[in-house]
Amino acid sequence: MRERSVIPELPEVETIRLELEPWLYGKTILGVQLVDALPGPKYANLERASSQRITDVTRRGKFLLLPLSGGDELIIHLGMTGVVTPRRPDQHLRVQLVLDDEGPNSILYFCDPRRFGRFLVVPRGDYSNLPTLQNMGPEPLEGTFTKAKFTQALARSGTAVKAYLLTQKPVAGLGNIYADEALWRAQIHPQTPARHVPVSKIAALQSAIKEVLIASLEAQGTTLNDYRTVNGNVGTYLEELNVYGHSNEPCPRCGVQINKITLGGRGTHFCPKCQKAET
DNA sequence: CGCATTTCCTGGTAGC
DNA sequence: TGCTACCAGGAAATGC
Numbered sequence A: 001m002r003e004r005s006v007i008p009e010l011p012e013v014e015t016i017r018l019e020l021e022p023w024l025y026g027k028t029i030l031g032v033q034l035v036d037a038l039p040g041p042k043y044a045n046l047e048r049a050s051s052q053r054i055t056d057v058t059r060r061g062k063f064l065l066l067p068l069s070g071g072d073e074l075i076i077h078l079g080m081t082g083v084v085t086p087r088r089p090d091q092h093l094r095v096q097l098v099l100d101d102e103g104p105n106s107i108l109y110f111c112d113p114r115r116f117g118r119f120l121v122v123p124r125g126d127y128s129n130l131p132t133l134q135n136m137g138p139e140p141l142e143g144t145f146t147k148a149k150f151t152q153a154l155a156r157s158g159t160a161v162k163a164y165l166l167t168q169k170p171v172a173g174l175g176n177i178y179a180d181e182a183l184w185r186a187q188i189h190p191q192t193p194a195r196h197v198p199v200s201k202i203a204a205l206q207s208a209i210k211e212v213l214i215a216s217l218e219a220q221g222t223t224l225n226d227y228r229t230v231n232g233n234v235g236t237y238l239e240e241l242n243v244y245g246h247s248n249e250p251c252p253r254c255g256v257q258i259n260k261i262t263l264g265g266r267g268t269h270f271c272p273k274c275q276k277a278e279t
Numbered sequence B: 001c002g003c004a005t006t007t008c009c010t011g012g013t014a015g016c
Numbered sequence C: 001t002g003c004t005a006c007c008a009g010g011a012a013a014t015g016c
Helices: A010-024 A147-155 A161-166 A176-186 A199-218
Strands: A029-034 A058-060 A063-067 A072-077 A083-085 A093-099 A107-111 A118-123 A259-263 A266-270
Touching (some): A010 A058, A010 A063, A010 A199, A147 A199, A161 A176, A161 A266, A176 A266
Antiparallel strands (some): A029 A093, A063 A072, A072 A118, A083 A107, A259 A266
């Protein structure tokens, strides 16, 4: 297990899931403690995890879902800065899970400097207190992400397509980085109302989303800052980003300067020439 | 109900 | 150097 600094979207969460699986699968939780965090909805029912066995390590969008043997489910969302690690962090420790494991991996630490993450227990499959998970669209890399469903979802919203992608409703797992990258690939202006995305470009957007996520998964995600103390691998997709973080640099496709605007309160990067507004 | 805006939170950094 | 001000953003809450 490693620590890493990312803003976790689907590729980063899946990379983390792949590392967690061999560690956590089948382990029993012996105890759980909240540390430097107040009880509340972000840590709901955590005490229930104790004495249950982790029967699977799965993911839905950006949520890690760990079904437990007693009929519950442990849900971990990393937010912006959440880290799951067997190494005790120096600060910002929020939760520790004691596992029936010997040696250096016997405690799982959840560290979360900005406190945007969540670490809670629900009855298995009961997402009524997690509306984003409850209303989440299809997994982008599974067969359920069809052109027909995607077209219908886009038609339902007049919101700017970038902001709509971030709701997780048309498709799961996109965050600020990959939404910008996918729209650039498909040559769609981020401000275009979702239902005005030309029919001729919907398939391109669907493909772009899959391509960007697959390429990032292969690179083990994007690591945004230059942690020098990290041991272990660091996602390298940062080098392959075309627009995110590239404002005022030339568009790799046409050479025109990349613009940065605020959309839905989020930094949004696009090429004003390749990505024409549809209004 | 639909959509836009604000809130949460703190490390990093720009500017003085 | 040390201070202030501001920026980053996933999801939920709030506002209209």
